[in-house]
Amino acid sequence: MSLLEVRSLRAGYGPVEVLRGIDFHVDEGEVVVILGANGSGKTTTLRALSGMVETSGEVVFDGRSIAGARPEQVAQAGVAHVPQGRGTVTDLTVEENLRLGAYTRRDKEVGTDLERWYEMFPRLAERRQQQAGGMSGGEQQMLAIARAMMARPRLVLLDEPSLGLAPLITQGLFRTLGDMNRDLGTSMLVVEQNATLALAIATRGYVLETGEIVVEGTATELAGNDDVRKAYLGI
Amino acid sequence: MTVFLSQIMNGIQNGVIYASLGLAIVLIFRTTGILNFAQGEMALFSTYVTWELTRLGLPVWLAIIVSMILAFIGGALIERIVIRPFEQSSPLVLVIVTIGLFLAFNALAQLFFGVEAKALPRAYPDRNWLIGGVSLRSDTLVLIAVLAVECLLLWALLQRTKVGLALRAVASNADSARLLGVSAATMLMLGWGLAAALGCLAGALVVPTTSGLTAGSMQGILVFAFAGVALGGFDSPIGAVVGGLIIGIADALTRQYVPALAGIEIIVPFGLILVVLLLRPQGLFGHVKVERV
Numbered sequence: 001m002s003l004l005e006v007r008s009l010r011a012g013y014g015p016v017e018v019l020r021g022i023d024f025h026v027d028e029g030e031v032v033v034i035l036g037a038n039g040s041g042k043t044t045t046l047r048a049l050s051g052m053v054e055t056s057g058e059v060v061f062d063g064r065s066i067a068g069a070r071p072e073q074v075a076q077a078g079v080a081h082v083p084q085g086r087g088t089v090t091d092l093t094v095e096e097n098l099r100l101g102a103y104t105r106r107d108k109e110v111g112t113d114l115e116r117w118y119e120m121f122p123r124l125a126e127r128r129q130q131q132a133g134g135m136s137g138g139e140q141q142m143l144a145i146a147r148a149m150m151a152r153p154r155l156v157l158l159d160e161p162s163l164g165l166a167p168l169i170t171q172g173l174f175r176t177l178g179d180m181n182r183d184l185g186t187s188m189l190v191v192e193q194n195a196t197l198a199l200a201i202a203t204r205g206y207v208l209e210t211g212e213i214v215v216e217g218t219a220t221e222l223a224g225n226d227d228v229r230k231a232y233l234g235i
Numbered sequence: 236m237t238v239f240l241s242q243i244m245n246g247i248q249n250g251v252i253y254a255s256l257g258l259a260i261v262l263i264f265r266t267t268g269i270l271n272f273a274q275g276e277m278a279l280f281s282t283y284v285t286w287e288l289t290r291l292g293l294p295v296w297l298a299i300i301v302s303m304i305l306a307f308i309g310g311a312l313i314e315r316i317v318i319r320p321f322e323q324s325s326p327l328v329l330v331i332v333t334i335g336l337f338l339a340f341n342a343l344a345q346l347f348f349g350v351e352a353k354a355l356p357r358a359y360p361d362r363n364w365l366i367g368g369v370s371l372r373s374d375t376l377v378l379i380a381v382l383a384v385e386c387l388l389l390w391a392l393l394q395r396t397k398v399g400l401a402l403r404a405v406a407s408n409a410d411s412a413r414l415l416g417v418s419a420a421t422m423l424m425l426g427w428g429l430a431a432a433l434g435c436l437a438g439a440l441v442v443p444t445t446s447g448l449t450a451g452s453m454q455g456i457l458v459f460a461f462a463g464v465a466l467g468g469f470d471s472p473i474g475a476v477v478g479g480l481i482i483g484i485a486d487a488l489t490r491q492y493v494p495a496l497a498g499i500e501i502i503v504p505f506g507l508i509l510v511v512l513l514l515r516p517q518g519l520f521g522h523v524k525v526e527r528v
């Protein structure tokens with residue numbers, strides 16, 4: 001059985017329906033990417049999983065239904081969500097943001113994890129006592145990812161991590177995501193427009209077009225698909 | 236010199252009163268981002284409850300503790316029932332809602348407890364020491380001690396505990412806090428409950444030092460408490476204390492030394508605020524929002 005199983009998911013804002021019944025799944029240890037153009041419904045998909053928009057349909061995580069659950073309940077179930085725009089708590093310091101990431105944990109190893117993520121992202125270590133809102137976009141994206149990992153999640157949802165970042169920084173970021181998946185086995189669901197980088201670390205993928213899934217397959221299949229190549233790889 | 240020191244003492248006495256209520260205002264602002272104009276009247280109402288409990292035979296200190304607990308529950312319920320429906324509204328709407336609460340609590344207090352002044356006894360002996368001609372009252376000492384303990388506990392709660400971190404996170408970015416597993420609803424209720432309990436304590440300690448509890452008891456205090464908080468910074472507990480003290484002392488000295496301003500002494504503390512806010516809009520101890528995108 002899949003870690004995350006989504007069936008006929010619909011979601012929207014008031015009378016406007018954005019997701020028109022989509023099905024997808026993420027297996028344990030996989031990196032799954034959902035590709036889609038601006039406005040296709042990528043952010044809405046992740047917000048639907050986290051209970052931040054009105055939804056209908058089935059969402060089963062780790063054998064339990066989380067459809068209709070509140071955001072904090074989804075987080076407590078083991079799903080970390082790195083929102084579009086990074087969701088930095090600007091008034092807190094970098095370290096406080098990271099500690100907040102461990103809010104759902106009851107164990108005593110939060111300090112150990114903190115050091116581990118500082119090692120992984122030395123930039124954050126240098127700025128641990130600074131107000132998080134003052135950091136650059138790339139640093140805030142690192143913070144958002146490290147903060148999500150502080151929860152020791154089973155599944156991480158990443159909403160366009162490449163948005164607004166310089167190409168070199170984005171490359172480093174995706175390499176780190178790939179490393180994290182390989183070393184820790186954390187499953188990931190990434191929604192992206194940057195198909196090249198996302199498919200490079202993905203196991204499988206889907207293409208979302210105006211709220212419907214139009215193509216699905218392994219990362220290799222998608223990278224070879226003519227429509228995908230035209231729309232997202234610029235070939 | 237003696238006169239000067241006496242006026243400073245008076246100023247401190249009033250200043251700690253403003254600071255106690257100011258602390259409650261800062262707490263709600265820090266944890267929910269709302270300026271609660273009803274803070275004084277909520278304190279008024281819960282002080283009437285303290286008075287009612289003493290009438291039922293409870294010792295004063297126990298009446299204060301019980302009414303603080305009731306105020307905590309009441310504050311949390313107010314957030315849930317009155318404030319929550321306006322969660323998505325503009326700050327202006329919320330200001331109007333808290334002003335509505337102000338009027339409602341004042342009217343309820345008059346309705347339930349009448350208009351004649353009520354005497355609330357002190358929870359400690361009333362003493363007055365003369366030190367070099369300057370009088371030092373036990374009232375002042377108790378208020379200072381309670382304020383110091385409050386500040387310390389509040390600081391420890393906000394800066395040193397997981398709940399405090401969650402409270403601050405919700406105030407700064409509720410959506411992110413929820414995605415990290417924090418129940419924003421619980422935190423908002425907690426913030427209002429704590430502030431209501433602090434306001435209750437302030438009221439129950441202040442009223443015995445005045446001529447009695449009436450429906451107007453808290454209004455003057457609220458104005459000066461807000462002035463102190465504006466001066467110190469709306470998000471800073473230390474600012475509330477220092478700001479309250481400065482306002483209290485400035486007011487007392489003006490009364491003594493500037494007879495020309497008799498009746499309108501209030502313009503001195505407010506002039507002071509104007510100057511400070513022109514030079515430092517976030518207040519003496521407030522924080523500037525750092526944000527880069």
Ligand SMILES: Nc1ncnc2c1ncn2[C@@H]1O[C@H](COP(=O)(O)OP(=O)(O)O)[C@@H](O)[C@H]1O
Pocket residue numbers: 013016018036037038039040041042043044045
């Ligand atoms: N808060 C909102 N209220 C109403 N419509 C929205 C809201 N957010 C997004 N939409 C609409 O939903 C559609 C999908 O948006 P979104 O999920 O953000 O797409 P993507 O993340 O793929 O760019 C768009 O047409 C957008 O205009």
Ligand SMILES: [Mg+2]
Pocket residue numbers: 042043044084160
């Ligand atoms: Mg988006």
